[in-house]
Amino acid sequence: MARVPAERPLDDDPAERAVAAADAGARWTRVMDAIGTLPEAERQVLLLFAWEELSYDEIALALGVPVGTVRSRLSRGRARLAALTQGLDTITDVPLTPCDAGGER
Numbered sequence: 711m712a713r714v715p716a717e718r719p720l721d722d723d724p725a726e727r728a729v730a731a732a733d734a735g736a737r738w739t740r741v742m743d744a745i746g747t748l749p750e751a752e753r754q755v756l757l758l759f760a761w762e763e764l765s766y767d768e769i770a771l772a773l774g775v776p777v778g779t780v781r782s783r784l785s786r787g788r789a790r791l792a793a794l795t796q797g798l799d800t801i802t803d804v805p806l807t808p809c810d811a812g813g814e815r
Contacts, residue, residue: 744794752787755780 745753758769766784770777 740795741791744791747794748787748790752783752790755783756787756791759784 745756748756754773755769758764758772759766764772766777766780769780773780
């Protein structure tokens with residue numbers, strides 16, 4: 711008689727997969743909302759890099775800015791996006807209330 715393992719990996723549990731999928735959907739919504747609040751220059755660079763898969767040089771050429779500017783905008787955009795998706799104000803690191811999270815800065 712074969713033994714059944716005492717623990718199953720989480721990805722084998724349908725309930726765990728459902729919870730993970732719901733969490734991923736909620737996370738994606740937060741990311742998309744946060745991208746919409748980024749300053750235009752940071753949003754452009756982030757989208758060209760992440761979605762269009764352009765190199766730093768290609769982004770610099772497309773936007774007519776130096777490569778160093780692309781790097782700094784991408785770095786600031788990533789940091790701001792991480793803070794926004796974790797519910798922190800990007801300037802003060804103070805937790806945002808639900809009405810603050812999508813507001814103008």
